[in-house]
Amino acid sequence: MASLTVRNLRKNFGAVEVLKGVDIEAQTGEFIALVGPSGCGKSTLLAMIAGLETVTSGEIWIGDRMVNSVAPKDRDIAMVFQSYALYPTMSVRENMAFGMESRGIPKDEQKAAIARVASLLQIEPLLARKPGQLSGGQRQRVAMGRALVRDPKLFLFDEPLSNLDAKLRVDMRTEIKKLHQRVGKTTVYVTHDQVEAMTLASRIAVMHEGQVQQFDEPDTIYNRPANIFVAGFMGSPSMNFIQAEITSASGTPMVTFPLSDGGSASLALHDGVGERVKDRKVVLGIRPEHLSRQSASTLGKPGMATMTAPVEVVEPTGAETMAVMKFGELEVVGRFSPDEAPKTGENMPLAVDMSRACLFDPATQKRI
Secondary structure, eight states: OOOEEEEEEEEEETTEEEEEEEEEEEOTTOEEEEEOSTTSSHHHHHHHHHTSSOOSEEEEEETTEEOTTSOGGGSOEEEEOTTOOOOTTSOHHHHHHHHHHHTTOOHHHHHHHHHHHHHHHTOGGGTTSOGGGSOHHHHHHHHHHHHHTTOOSEEEEESTTTTSOHHHHHHHHHHHHHHHHHHOOEEEEEESOHHHHHHHOSEEEEEETTEEEEEEOHHHHHHSOSBHHHHHHSSSSOOEEEEEEEEEETTEEEEEEEOTTSOEEEEEOOTTHHHHHTTSEEEEEEOGGGEEEOOTTTTTOTTEEEEEEEEEEEEEOSSOEEEEEEETTEEEEEEEOGGGOOOTTOEEEEEEETTSOEEEOTTTOBBO
């Protein structure tokens, strides 16, 4: 195993700058996710770590060796691709052995490695089959098995689950997490799915337009996002953003914004945030799960503020109910348990957990 360090990494394709000074460090045995929308540079970054793309400037270190000019085959890495990249005319056993054959690994060592990995991934019954005889999930296990038999310093995953259906993605996510817990290899995992990143990674690098917007633990990124982009990208449904201003009522700082009936809502701020932002415009960020129906349990609860809002659309999903409400001209999404679900057309009494709310600067879009 080895650590991974990326320092001020830049990549140009002609006049187009795709990566703009990326810094990331993965400790030995850590699982890092690179997440962001299409075109943000995450797959280019992974390809540069693998040696499949050249470095314009900056440094890539695997362990104590800078690998900028090292050929991919000499970096001691293993990569799992979105397309599986299995040889269709070879059996599963032959696919797994191919890399070892090309490196001159003795046959008995190949056999032992394949047996060990096949047992780990529970694909022993598939070893004689061809890829065309396998399901998508089975092919992905074989692709991971081919990487595992190499026993590399570093695992790289390039959106490995994007070709699978929703249920199989959830199952394979669990398998990948269990696999990492067993083998403990340093792993870099690229995905556009923020749920995959949140559930798998020990730390997440959220990328946008060739830059890392925030690199931190999943809980920190979700609850204390660095800026509006991170706050909106991480979470489904995404965070609600409300244009507001800070006012004061009897010395208590309030965040105030217009409502649909022509009035306004003023929600009390806590923990000294209001003193830092008084008498200025802000963007209030509230996650859907931090809106709830007013009840005896919310009354007097620290950090809770109350208001009402008309309900426009109700979307039951079974375990929870989504509701679209109007805050002035803005549509806001709330996530409710079925027993407190609103009805369409209701003017719903809301409790807003302001202790979990975020404030952003409208100009810089950074969290205040």
